[in-house]
Amino acid sequence: MNFRALLWQIVVVAIVVGIAAWLWSNTVHNLSVRRISTGFAFLGREAGMPIIDTWLPYSPRDTYLWAFVVGVVNTLRVAVIGVVLATILGTLVGISRLSSNWLLSRLSLVYVEVLRDIPLLLQLLFWYVLMQGLPPARGAWKPINGVFLSNRGLIVPSLPLDGGQAWVIGTALLGLVAFYFLRCDLLARQVRDGHPRRIWPYGILFVIAAPALLSWWLGVAWTPTMPVLRGFNFAGGWTFAPEYFALLIALVTYTSAFIAEIVRSGIQAVPKGQWDAAVALGLRRGFVLRQIVLPQALRVIIPPMTSQYLNLTKNSSLAVAIGYQDIVSVANTTLNQTGQAIESIALIMAVFLTISLGISLFMNWYNAHIALVER
Incomplete structure (x- = not known):
């Protein structure tokens, strides 16, 4: 029974691979007949299209x-x-x-x-x-x-998002991640030994105090x-x-x-x-x-x-x-x-x-x- 199941799986995979190979060969042949080039070399050419609403710097001269x-x-x-x-x-x-x-x-x-x-x-x-x-x-x-x-x-x-602001925001995000994992660990300990532990001081330290201290040290303006x-x-x-x-x-x-x-x-x-x-x-x-x-x-x-x-x-x-x-x-x-x-x-x-x-x-x-x- 196992041999028969394995045989049918091999047959199905062979059929799928054969259909995919036939479709690929047919596509390449039709493209060559119509003299249509293939590949992703066009990605390096100048785009020439305007994109108005974007957060990234862009001009039509880009690729x-x-x-x-x-x-x-x-x-x-x-x-x-x-x-x-x-x-x-x-x-x-x-x-x-x-x-x-x-x-x-x-x-x-x-x-x-x-x-x-x-x-x-x-x-x-x-x-x-x-x-x-x-x-x-x-x-x-x-x-x-x-x-x-x-x-x-x-x-x-x-808000200005220059180098200093980016560092402060990154520190706050890292502090949020650290606080999450620390909270999970403290809750697990509380479940094991039954002793409650205060979690909020760590949140203030990692998410608020550390980014605020870094902002003050770097002299970041938040106007x-x-x-x-x-x-x-x-x-x-x-x-x-x-x-x-x-x-x-x-x-x-x-x-x-x-x-x-x-x-x-x-x-x-x-x-x-x-x-x-x-x-x-x-x-x-x-x-x-x-x-x-x-x-x-x-x-x-x-x-x-x-x-x-x-x-x-x-x-x-x-x-x-x-x-x-x-x-x-x-x-x-x-x-x-x-x-x-x-x-x-x-x-x-x-x-x-x-x-x-x-x-x-x-x-x-x-x-x-x-x-x-x-x-």
Whole structure:
């Protein structure tokens, strides 16, 4: 029986390899007949395409390779920030769905049902048209001091990020990581010996005191740059273009509706006896939700939440519909200019595959980290 199973596996693998070899040979033959060059040598040529909204320095004289890097960063700008905001908003809406307040729970229900039933592309176009309908720069809305909202996008004050600031921020991030692992170790010790240990002094030391001391030693200035209206546009500050802002809002609101249902079902999966026991001990409902129910619900929430993170990342490719230049838009422009269709599409696939695998690996690690350990 084992020999037969092994034989069938060899046959299946041989068939797959044969089909792949035939497709490759056929593709190379057709490309040579049409005198279409192959390879990635075009990445070293001058791109000649403008990319307006980017965090990296770029000019049309840069290479196609650097244009692809800029496109990848633009995609990550949407994916990373979108995942964080969608998680926060979806969690709040999901908890509100279970609220005893009738109005709050019904509003959350309407939010979830409406946004889940409208195609994402329509929502994206709606937000983009809405952004285009905002007043011009001279008549921009100013909800708070230094923040402007107009058809130029969202303009907010910016902080200088030179060498000194980067070192301080890096120190704070490293301190946050060190505090996380130290907290896990102290909690494990408390479980073993039953002696409580104070954790907050280490948080103040690693996350606040160490970066503040480094900032003072380096003489880093943290004076924000306020945006100022000059002519028909703003100077200074950070500008979130209308295309980026519309894409981010659409992805966050759409994905948060699905995350809300995941959070709601995860909380309801925790036995009601957990609530009853905690309330009988006199614990507040907010404390019970944070410290007892949600940690148990995470084991149900994390797997489907991973799928939503992947969906948000892949749905960011709809940016091409409103002109936001992510990796898909840059690759499409490259394809039209060079004719390297296979290579451009292969780069898109490689980028999204890498991002998706990275998200999956991280979420699988986290899911295994919080899993119940059988004794």
